[in-house]
Each structure stands twice: as structure tokens, then as C-alpha cells.
Amino acid sequence: MLDLWVGLFVCAGIGALLVLALKVGNMSGFSVADTYKVYAEFDNVGGLKPRAPVKSAGVVVGRVSEVSFDNESFRARVTLHVDKRYKFPKDSSASILTSGLLGEQYIGMDGGGDEQMLKEGDRLLITQSAVVLEKIIGQFLYGKAAETGTEEAK
């Protein structure tokens, strides 16, 4: 009788761990085996963090594995792990987008037209940096000031 209860207890515990792994966590995510590495350089990554999703057409196709600084080009170097099931042309572009107005940042990939597909270790050439809110506001204010300046000159 004791054994039965202990067996049930251990099963329930392992079951709870499985529930946590499958239902709560993203165990069904990508493991190292079935992905390929792609690099992309950005002028500004904003708040992009490792483990951020890589999406194409809204579908999660991979994850950011590393964000580092390149000492030679003075740009941010982002390593992406893309699922092997998804193929992208060599001239695909990567841009840093934000989900919602204040949500998490992720990388959006748009397929290009090249015949050759991206391979392990390739670099994405066309990139678009994160939108920095302060810069946009600054540009807007400068533009506004310049406008009023020219109007007054007339």
C-alpha cells in the first residue's frame, strides 16, 4: 500500500514537471541540433535581448542567441539561430521590430529574391536598425523648427 502511494507521488511529481515543461515553458522550442546560424549587423539594436524571437510573416522561425559588439565595424553583431525547416534566400533582410507599442523587441525577416538559400554562418546584408523613439522625436522637432524658420523668412 505504501509503495502504491509513493509510486503515485513520484508519478504526479514527474507529471507536474512535464506539465511545466510542455504547457508553461517552451520546451517545444528549438534545440541546437536542428537550427542554422546566421549573422546580422545592425547600427543599433535598441533593447534586443538574447532569446528574442525571430519572426517571418509573424511566424516564429528562430531565436536570437547572442548580441555582441563588433570592434572593427563599430556595429552590433547579432547571432540568429534559425530553424532548419525554414529556408530563406541569401538576400533576405532583417529588421528589429517591436511587438505592440511598448512590447518586446524581436527580429523580423523578409525573404528576398535570390536563388541561393542562406547557409550556416552566412551574414544578412540588408538590415534595419531598431527604432529609437528619442531620435524620431528629435527629427520631428528639428523638422518642425526648420519649417517654422523658413515660413518666418518669407
Next chain:
Amino acid sequence: MFNRSAIVNVRSIGRHTVNGLWRLGYASRFFALILLQSGTSFRRLRLIIRELYFTGVLSLIIILVSGLFVGMVLGLQGYQTLQTYGSESALGVLVALSLVRELGPVVSALLFASRAGSAMTAEIGLMKATEQLSAMEMMAVDPIARVVAPRFWAGVISMPLLAAMFSAMGVFGGYLVGVVLIGVDEGSFWSQMQNAVDFREDIVNGVIKSFVFGVAVTWIALFEGYDAPPTAEGVSGATTRTVVTSSLAILGLDFVLTALMFRGV
């Protein structure tokens, strides 16, 4: 120059420090002995299974019920706050992350310390007071191998399982309040949760935490019982010390482990 009472006070500080160090050394030796003798207790698995019943199965009800309520409270409180920012859909993330990372391991370890740890101390303390341990030694049975090590491993095995059940139950409680009662969108509740909770970063780290807590709590409980003065008073004092010391150890270790694991990459 100094009056007598000042000298007595200074002396007592020194005595307490030396006593504490002495006990810590004894406890470490005791821990090493448990590990040395655990081979014997693994060969007699029935002993561990028996203790698993007393420490694990009997703690199940309190763990499940408190997990459910903690999750439900998290759902209510989280909703109140998130609603003001218009991001109720992040409720699942809040509930799951706080449970898996912190509340699951910590609260279940605190409950475990007061439910199973105190029982362990009282049992072993009483065995010592009634000279059952000495009797075993007389029969050339090592009390550490026969009595202490099985309890230690039962505690270490059941703690992560209990914490996992606490977290799972808590997520269910959060789901009940958030989705069923308040009406947060079910799809975004689960999908945002799954996006934010990482298996290795969050769940495995939570399991590691509860494993460490399991080792600490059972070690403290067994040592206090083994070291208790063989009187009724001594056993009751040891039981109190078990709960107090292991609660403090859990919270202190939790800070250290959190600082090591989640440094906010």
C-alpha cells in the same frame, strides 16, 4: 576600568561564536557521514520508499492546496496591477514566472520545513532520547545508515517533486482566476506564458533551487534531531530551531541562487 557585566557580555559573545563554529563543524561532519553511508541505504530501497511516504506523500495536501491559493492570489493581484497598464494578457507570464522561478521552490520549501522537517527532528530527537539510537549501535547497526540517510534522500527526492507540483497547481489557480473568473483571453494567457518561460533558464533553474533547498532543509532537520539534548525540553527546542534555521537558510540561499542564476543577461 571595565565593570563586571561588560566582561561577562564580551565573554558570552566569544562563547556563542565558538559554540556556533563547533556546531557547524559537527554538522558538516554529520553531512559527510550521511553521504558516506547513503550507499547502504540505496541498496535497501524500501527504507527510502517508507520515508518518501512520510515526507512526500503526507506533505502533498498542504502543498497542493497552498499552491492553488497562491496562484489564485497572484492571478487576482496581478490582474489588478496589469489592468492599469492595459496589459492583462501578460497575466499568464506574471503568474508562471513568479511561480516557477521564486514562489514554487521557496514557499514549498518553507512548508516542507515546517511540515516534514519538524517531524523529522522530533522523530530522531525522540529516538535519541529513548536511547533507540544507542540500542542500534549496540546491535552493530549504524544509526546513520539505518535511520538518518534514508530520511535525507527521501527529503532530497521529494522536495523538487513537491515544488513542481506547487508551481503547476499555482499556474492552474492563476488560470482559474484569470481566465475562468475574470475573463482574460485564454489564447494570449497561454501563448504569452509559453513565449516568456524558458525551459532551461526558468524551469530547470527552479528545479535546481528546490533541490538545494531540499538538501539544506533535510540536513538541518536531521542534524538538529541527532544533536538534540535527550530530554523533552531538548527535543522541543530542537524542533523550533529546525523550523527557524531552515526558513532562514531557505531565504538566504534563495537570494544567493537568484543572484547567480538570473543576473539579467
